[in-house]
Amino acid sequence: MARIPVLVKPTDTYITGTGGAPKIKNPETGEIATDRDTGETLYTVTVMQMSEGRAEILKITVPESGLPAGLAPGVMVRPVDLIATPWARIFNGSLSDGVAYRVTRLELVQIPGMAAPAETVSESAAAVKKAA
Numbered sequence: 001m002a003r004i005p006v007l008v009k010p011t012d013t014y015i016t017g018t019g020g021a022p023k024i025k026n027p028e029t030g031e032i033a034t035d036r037d038t039g040e041t042l043y044t045v046t047v048m049q050m051s052e053g054r055a056e057i058l059k060i061t062v063p064e065s066g067l068p069a070g071l072a073p074g075v076m077v078r079p080v081d082l083i084a085t086p087w088a089r090i091f092n093g094s095l096s097d098g099v100a101y102r103v104t105r106l107e108l109v110q111i112p113g114m115a116a117p118a119e120t121v122s123e124s125a126a127a128v129k130k131a132a
Contacts, residue, residue, distance in 0.1 A: 017046035066105030076109040
């Protein structure tokens with residue numbers, strides 16, 4: 001299977017649509033996917049990639065050690081070592097195909113003048129209650 005490195009340009013923007021959810025290997029049994037080499041639990045993060053006036057939704061597989069603290073929907077991230085793997089299979093007589101994306105880790109992106117992305121909505125709500 002071809003593993004294609006994907007260029008992450010400095011001008012590209014990546015925003016999470018979901019936080020990390022455990023990747024399901026077998027939907028019938030609920031078995032969680034793990035890395036073949038390390039045995040580490042794998043997670044799926046949905047990310048919107050914006051580049052040159054286009055936006056695409058990517059489902060990216062990330063090992064547990066590659067998930068940063070504070071990862072939540074709407075947070076800007078930078079994929080590290082982004083790899084695309086085209087795939088195809090025949091299921092019930094129909095061809096399905098797509099591209100699987102994987103990274104070694106996601107890094108939170110701090111924008112000057114904005115609040116730190118590590119603060120989650122629940123932490124923010126707790127701070128408001130405490131101040132009141």
